[in-house]
Amino acid sequence: MDFIIEAAVKAVKTLYQTELNAADVNLQPTRKEFEGQVTIVTFPFTKFSRKSPEQTGTEIGEFLKNEVKEIAGFNVIKGFLNISLADGYWLDKFYNEILPDDFATSKPNGKKVMVEYSSPNTNKPLHLGHVRNNLLGYSVAEILKAEGYEVVKANLVNDRGIHICKSMLAWQKFGNSETPESTGEKGDHLVGKYYVLFDKEYKKQIDELKSFGQTEEDAKKNAPIIKEAQEMLQQWEAGNEEVIRLWKMMNLWVYDGFGKTYEALGVNFDKFYYESETYLLGKDIVEEGLEKGVFFEKEDGSVWIDLTADGLDQKLVRRSDGTSVYMTQDLGTAQEKYKNFHMDESIYVVGNEQDYHFKVLFLILAKLGKSWAKGLYHLSYGMVDLPSGKMKSREGTVVDADDLIAEMEQTAKAEIEKNGKIDGFGELEKAELYHTVGMGALKYFLLKVDPKKRLLFDPNESIDLQGHTGPYVQYSHARIRSVLKKADYRQSETVKIDLAPIERDLLFSLAQYPETITQAAKEHSPAVIANYVYELAKNYNKFYHEKKILQAEDESSKAFRLQLSSATAKVIKKAMKLLGIEVPERM
RNA sequence: GCACUUGUAGCUCAAUUGGAUAGAGCAUCUGACUACGGAUCAGAAGGUUAGGGGUUCGACUCCCUUCAAGUGCACCA
Incomplete structure (x- = not known):
């Protein structure tokens, strides 16, 4: 929608003789209680126009309507200029961008990123906390791939x-x-x-x-x-x-x-590191730090860095007996990773209990003058808590990963046996479906929450399959596929029709997919994708109930609605893939 | 004690990064299947955004302060 921003900049320049940057124009989706699809917030312009918000909005609206052919109309409410885009605009966008198979596949951006996640200890099985880590890491890696990065998934196994x-x-x-x-x-x-x-x-x-x-x-x-x-x-x-x-x-x-x-x-994972092989790394960095005067040695021979000027403490990097500490090892491993891959960015998916550690680690590397230090990022996520409090492996108060997965499959099985449409499925196919739906529910449940927030999980309450859930989105997909199959859908040619409001909403939703990926990548947050795909599915379901597809009023409408359905199914599938969730054809 | 993070409907989460009357789901209540899949849809009810102050055209969002919860503050990893 850059053309609207450009036109708005031009409008302000022409009407009020003021140069704006594109960033000064606040464009947002129109709230659904108002008419239009996009809204420009015009409050900030009143200081140039020296007129009321309404008058300013109206003047800019008039200008835009005359200037930009895609703008069919507008209305002004307080400082909000709501713009209606012409159906032609939406149809062009649909046929040229959204419907083609390569929608939202970005070109390689030439950057390489490492995502380190999982990083388990080899003394006990994985629990729900690890599950959150694994799903987050995997999903962030997929999102970055979709954004055009070359991704290396790494696992640093704590095996000693x-x-x-x-x-x-x-x-x-x-x-x-x-x-x-x-x-x-x-x-x-x-x-x-x-x-x-x-x-x-x-x-x-x-x-x-x-x-x-x-x-x-x-x-x-x-x-x-x-x-x-x-x-x-x-x-x-x-x-x-x-x-x-x-x-x-x-x-x-x-x-x-x-x-x-x-x-x-x-x-x-693409690359495994083992601490048994890396735990001695970092000694040369200690030497380097001493030479550069970044570290200093105390009388007892221990080596430290003083970060008090940065609001942190003094931190030990080598014991008085000459042996390494955790920090030393991580300094060395960071160097090793860079030596191996020369990545532009490196993401550590590690719980927020280590916030301080990573703050210090990155700061030390920056002080050592490592050019790649600015690409380091700690993806810090909140702990998973039970109603009874924190999970503790030693005390047996954990939700075991394998148990949980098995339970989810059982929950899915019960629901599918009750409501599913899986006549003709073999045993293997059924088992696969139970897994897909059960994991869909679990993964969505964990990923829809902002990573940095802590997560409360009640083992006595099973994860929902209805409402704002993974299976809701999976169901939407299965239903679309069912309709398409019934229609024997094949991509037909372009049609010209008048759009219903719900069709426009759905198109708008679809059109937002690429920028959603960008935002999710920037924020390192699968939750952005999860909330988006739910919104999309919801819009589709509303459309589905409002409009007949197979018995549409005329052939053009039928063709268009099938195309719209097909495009929605494809985007749902792609978006869910970024979360590591499969979508079934039937369920 | 100090530092960091979090606090939004009974519960679980959103809020386009400072924009409109703070939105969804679950649970509760009401309605829609002789339908293209009812795991759906339409509607009702539910809020002093932890409390207080400030910044401004405008604050859940930024600043200050109080409270509550979590995490960290090892010559452990």
């Missing part, structure tokens, strides 16, 4: 450290050599079981020590089992063969389990 040793140790002590094969249990769940077991034993020992008069703090340090775990970590770092063998074996179990969950979630 004390928490991994805890599972390993507990398995060694209490596991009786059981394996996923021997128990039939999914590998990540089996390992997670021992992580919980470790914690139980650890707590028991703490209580015991406390009963002998130790303070809580001392007991936590002195419990034999935690000391053993720390020893094991040292042995791991020293390359102890037996420990390494155990570590590799149990990690393989976990990867096998994660692989299944990832597949069910429909997410994937």
